[in-house]
Amino acid sequence: MLKRFRLEEPESANEACELLGRFGESAKVYAGGTELLLAMKEGLVHYERLVNIKKLGLNQITRDNGTIHIGALCTHRQLETAPDLQRSLPALVKLERNVANVRVRQVGTLGGNLCFAEPHADPGTLLIALGAQIIAEKGASKREIAAEDFFVDAYETRLAADELLTEIQVPVPPAHCGVEYLKFGYLERPSVGVAIALTARDGKKSVGDIRIAVGCAGPAPKRVAEAEALLKGKSTEEAIRSLPRAGEVAGRAAQAISDLHGSQEYKEHIVGVLLKRAFQSALSQC
Amino acid sequence: MSKAMARRSDAQTIPLSFTLNGRLQELEVEPHELLLDVVRDRFGLTGVKLSCDVQVCGACTLLVDGRPVSACTTLAFEVRGRSVLTIEGLAEHGKLHPLQEAFIAHGGFQCGYCTPGMILAAKALLDENPNPSEEELKHFMHGNICRCTGYKKIIESIMAAAKKLRRGR
Numbered sequence: 001m002l003k004r005f006r007l008e009e010p011e012s013a014n015e016a017c018e019l020l021g022r023f024g025e026s027a028k029v030y031a032g033g034t035e036l037l038l039a040m041k042e043g044l045v046h047y048e049r050l051v052n053i054k055k056l057g058l059n060q061i062t063r064d065n066g067t068i069h070i071g072a073l074c075t076h077r078q079l080e081t082a083p084d085l086q087r088s089l090p091a092l093v094k095l096e097r098n099v100a101n102v103r104v105r106q107v108g109t110l111g112g113n114l115c116f117a118e119p120h121a122d123p124g125t126l127l128i129a130l131g132a133q134i135i136a137e138k139g140a141s142k143r144e145i146a147a148e149d150f151f152v153d154a155y156e157t158r159l160a161a162d163e164l165l166t167e168i169q170v171p172v173p174p175a176h177c178g179v180e181y182l183k184f185g186y187l188e189r190p191s192v193g194v195a196i197a198l199t200a201r202d203g204k205k206s207v208g209d210i211r212i213a214v215g216c217a218g219p220a221p222k223r224v225a226e227a228e229a230l231l232k233g234k235s236t237e238e239a240i241r242s243l244p245r246a247g248e249v250a251g252r253a254a255q256a257i258s259d260l261h262g263s264q265e266y267k268e269h270i271v272g273v274l275l276k277r278a279f280q281s282a283l284s285q286c
Numbered sequence: 287m288s289k290a291m292a293r294r295s296d297a298q299t300i301p302l303s304f305t306l307n308g309r310l311q312e313l314e315v316e317p318h319e320l321l322l323d324v325v326r327d328r329f330g331l332t333g334v335k336l337s338c339d340v341q342v343c344g345a346c347t348l349l350v351d352g353r354p355v356s357a358c359t360t361l362a363f364e365v366r367g368r369s370v371l372t373i374e375g376l377a378e379h380g381k382l383h384p385l386q387e388a389f390i391a392h393g394g395f396q397c398g399y400c401t402p403g404m405i406l407a408a409k410a411l412l413d414e415n416p417n418p419s420e421e422e423l424k425h426f427m428h429g430n431i432c433r434c435t436g437y438k439k440i441i442e443s444i445m446a447a448a449k450k451l452r453r454g455r
Binding site for chain 2: 002003004005006007034038041101102103104106
């Protein structure tokens, strides 16, 4: 049962930020509501005001100079079905097609997913591996936050209370680049997620750049530079030999939490398994 | 008086004009009112069910502009200017929809609690993809949970309806 709240429906990002600034902690941004309304129904949080930002537009997917611009209010459904993304970011499309279920994807937004920062969410992990930038606006000022710096803790991001996430910018992966996101979980709840973006060199004889991110197992998705260093610039043979070690490093970095869906050790092990598979899959795409 | 209708004098109200099963409806709702409660309590359409309340089970599935949503987690004002279909609106001129007929013919339900949501989700699938593979069907429907009959007969029902609908085109 939802408690009463007042609804604000700003027509511009400026107006939205002004409302958020004025009402402070008693107000919250409302977009798809798929996570926020659940928390409110459970009585875990209550806000006197919800600021519905769906009149702001922010639902376009465009591309320029090798960057995909995704409006914060794009739904999972939109991302799952966008033809341009199918060509340029198939790993994101596949991820989106497997978010929760068809009803959640219909209304849940990418921006909302990132801002809510529920640990058991897929997109943040892949966006970190893709080197995405999060665009945050407040009044006339705008800043970019690297996806890998965006998440602070469970349900906590770098956004200020009166700042609005307006766009996600994803660089289109270059030629000879493979991207894979793999997850493991029970029903709709991912308990481990691993993303890899890598480039191959010399006809796949060696690994060029590589970015690795882990999520879902711990409080927040994170990049694992230490695991990347074990594979970057190595011959493919050597990299494959180093995968178990990289998996261990990534497993520890995930800060896995024991819960109903598995013990810490189990999840750490699964990180290693998924990392190996994601590496092979990404390499095969190069 | 239902919970949804008990209103304080200082409550904020939002005009809501939308199409429900083909008929234009105009009313006022408070921001926190859920689509599920409005459809059940104000319009008496009880085919839509509350079950898990966390968007996992699909018993509260309604179609909004032809797409499935969880009525338990949809604020009623969100359907402003939109078209909502409930199971009660699916039969036309007293004739059951092929999906409804197929669920009866193939024993696609037992207690029936999940059935309105199952059938509406299946309608959304078949409207988008008239000839789904079994894999595509399972992927689309995996967010609708049946806790008694099992899924085999539900899949058979939907596949049979799909075939019939394709022939009818």
